[in-house]
Amino acid sequence: MKPLTTVHIALNNLKRRPLRSAGLALAVAVFSFTMFGGALLSASVKNGIDSLSRRLGADILVVPRGYDKKLQAALLRGEPSAFYIKGDLADKLRDVPGVEKTAPQLYLATLDAACCTVPIQVIAYDPASDFVIAPWMASAASPTPGDDEVVVGSMIVGEAGGELSLFGRTFRIAARLDRTGMGFDTTVFTTMGNARKLLRTAKNAAIENFQPDSVSAVMVGVQPGRDLKQVANAILREFALEYDLDIVVAKNMISDIAKKLGGLSYLVHILAAAFWAAAAGVLSLFFSLLLHERRREFGLFRILGATRGKLAGIVLCEALAVGAAGGLLGIMAALGLTLPFHRHVAMSLELPYLAVSFPAMAILGAACLAVSLAVGPLASLYSVCKIGLGDAYLTLRSGE
Amino acid sequence: MKQSLMVGLPIALLGALLAAVPSHILPVCETPHGAAPMRCHWTGMMMIGFGLTFFLVGALLFFCRTNGVRTGLSAAALLLTATAGTVPDFLIGMCAAPAMACRTGTYPGVMAVLALTAAACAANLVYLRHLATRERHGDETSHHRSHRAEQS
Numbered sequence: 445m446k447p448l449t450t451v452h453i454a455l456n457n458l459k460r461r462p463l464r465s466a467g468l469a470l471a472v473a474v475f476s477f478t479m480f481g482g483a484l485l486s487a488s489v490k491n492g493i494d495s496l497s498r499r500l501g502a503d504i505l506v507v508p509r510g511y512d513k514k515l516q517a518a519l520l521r522g523e524p525s526a527f528y529i530k531g532d533l534a535d536k537l538r539d540v541p542g543v544e545k546t547a548p549q550l551y552l553a554t555l556d557a558a559c560c561t562v563p564i565q566v567i568a569y570d571p572a573s574d575f576v577i578a579p580w581m582a583s584a585a586s587p588t589p590g591d592d593e594v595v596v597g598s599m600i601v602g603e604a605g606g607e608l609s610l611f612g613r614t615f616r617i618a619a620r621l622d623r624t625g626m627g628f629d630t631t632v633f634t635t636m637g638n639a640r641k642l643l644r645t646a647k648n649a650a651i652e653n654f655q656p657d658s659v660s661a662v663m664v665g666v667q668p669g670r671d672l673k674q675v676a677n678a679i680l681r682e683f684a685l686e687y688d689l690d691i692v693v694a695k696n697m698i699s700d701i702a703k704k705l706g707g708l709s710y711l712v713h714i715l716a717a718a719f720w721a722a723a724a725g726v727l728s729l730f731f732s733l734l735l736h737e738r739r740r741e742f743g744l745f746r747i748l749g750a751t752r753g754k755l756a757g758i759v760l761c762e763a764l765a766v767g768a769a770g771g772l773l774g775i776m777a778a779l780g781l782t783l784p785f786h787r788h789v790a791m792s793l794e795l796p797y798l799a800v801s802f803p804a805m806a807i808l809g810a811a812c813l814a815v816s817l818a819v820g821p822l823a824s825l826y827s828v829c830k831i832g833l834g835d836a837y838l839t840l841r842s843g844e
Numbered sequence: 845m846k847q848s849l850m851v852g853l854p855i856a857l858l859g860a861l862l863a864a865v866p867s868h869i870l871p872v873c874e875t876p877h878g879a880a881p882m883r884c885h886w887t888g889m890m891m892i893g894f895g896l897t898f899f900l901v902g903a904l905l906f907f908c909r910t911n912g913v914r915t916g917l918s919a920a921a922l923l924l925t926a927t928a929g930t931v932p933d934f935l936i937g938m939c940a941a942p943a944m945a946c947r948t949g950t951y952p953g954v955m956a957v958l959a960l961t962a963a964a965c966a967a968n969l970v971y972l973r974h975l976a977t978r979e980r981h982g983d984e985t986s987h988h989r990s991h992r993a994e995q996s
Contacts, residue, residue: 522943598942599941599942599943600941601940601941629943630943780956784952784955784956785948785949785952785953787942787943787947787948788870788948788949788952791943791948
């Protein structure tokens with residue numbers, strides 16, 4: 445026979461009423477699911493924003509008028525776009541006061557012929573002037589693509605050393621990039637030389653407004669200490685009419701996304717707080733009812749020699765077990781939903797999304813479990829304080 | 845009635861859910877106009893077929909009162925989930941690009957429903973075995989009682 449320890453008595457009490465115990469654990473599980481799932485979501489979007497700001501590199505992005513949203517869609521979600529301005533703009537922008545460096549980029553939209561009918565974005569850059577793509581590509585140990593070579597994002601089909609067909613022309617995959625959580629994951633990178641060669645020979649690349657020296661966007665690096673707004677205004681003043689331009693200030697784009705994340709986090713916190721309060725309310729009500737229902741049982745324990753501390757320990761242990769079971773259940777459910785569906789969630793959110801690492805996930809899970817564990821004992825505190833206050837004999841005889 | 849609901853309803857509901865995942869809830873990739881359907885399209889069709897089969901198995905489990913037949917149906921459904929699970933990965937496959945709708949939504953959705961269906965079938969088998977054991981014990985006890993009554 446097992447000894448009558450506090451833990452053993454508490455667990456047996458919970459086992460005796462399985463449906464009621466499961467219901468209580470479920471109340472905690474809903475809170476824990478919301479809190480952990482929401483925290484994972486927010487942390488992943490924050491990771492994505494960090495990745496975006498690390499990789500964006502440029503301070504100002506110059507695009508044809510009306511294509512600023514398309515550029516953002518291409519960078520954030522890899523939505524294929526093709527738009528063009530005259531190629532000499534990059535050189536002229538270098539003469540604008542405050543501009544330190546410029547890098548032209550050429551965007552092409554194609555179909556991923558290796559697998560299925562899905563459009564993919566091709567970004568061509570000039571390795572000689574580029575300061576946006578090459579630095580992080582080098583840090584990811586991916587070489588600059590050579591002649592007839594491409595570097596592919598993590599979600600493009602094909603292994604390094606394999607082949608990829610673009611507009612009917614075959615390219616060698618020089619390297620695959622790590623996950624970035626942004627549009628670069630579904631992007632193919634190549635040099636400007638390769639892209640121009642491709643466009644000259646492409647049979648099915650029907651591109652409007654394209655001139656041989658056209659580019660899609662010019663990335664502008666501003667001299668340190670210069671006001672971005674002033675430089676952007678200077679660019680618009682000098683070139684807006686001649687080139688029909690729009691300007692995207694990278695900092696503003698990132699702060700806009702960060703604002704959306706702020707809204708998401710706020711909603712998650714509000715929901716988690718509401719569910720925590722609901723779980724605490726339900727448990728508190730339950731424990732006060734439980735004290736009333738089991739007053740004769742507690743009276744008997746007192747007569748048998750149990751101290752008030754022992755009785756409080758039993759109730760606290762029950763509350764802790766309910767919190768632990770509910771917390772673990774909620775965390776497992778959130779993991780079961782977010783891990784397999786993280787790409788679907790990322791695409792539905794239309795925000796940069798980079799899943800958090802497993803250690804970070806473990807820390808979030810532990811924090812969530814700690815809060816779930818706390819809800820039970822906190823909710824039962826009032827009932828625990830009242831345990832065994834009356835006369836044990838009278839309590840035992842009450843109701844007779 | 846309660847027993848029939850317990851063993852039949854979950855499998856019937858999960859079957860309906862399995863059929864709805866590739867067609868409505870998390871649809872497979874759209875076939876562009878004039879293009880040949882992609883692999884995920886055929887996998888989706890297979891899943892609709894499997895879903896309807898599970899739905900019918902659930903209905904049979906509900907209406908059939910013999911525990912032996914129920915055990916057989918549950919075991920067959922469990923084997924069917926294993927077969928259905930090989931369709932998106934081996935027998936037909938899905939689109940290779942990880943960013944496509946079938947890969948991001950349909951595949952995990954279908955696998956999750958199949959896992960739940962397998963769990964429901966396994967739970968049925970355990971429950972029906974438990975019922976059979978209890979019935980056998982019940983028979984033995986009544987047999988012993990009648991034997992003792994005859995002796996006395």
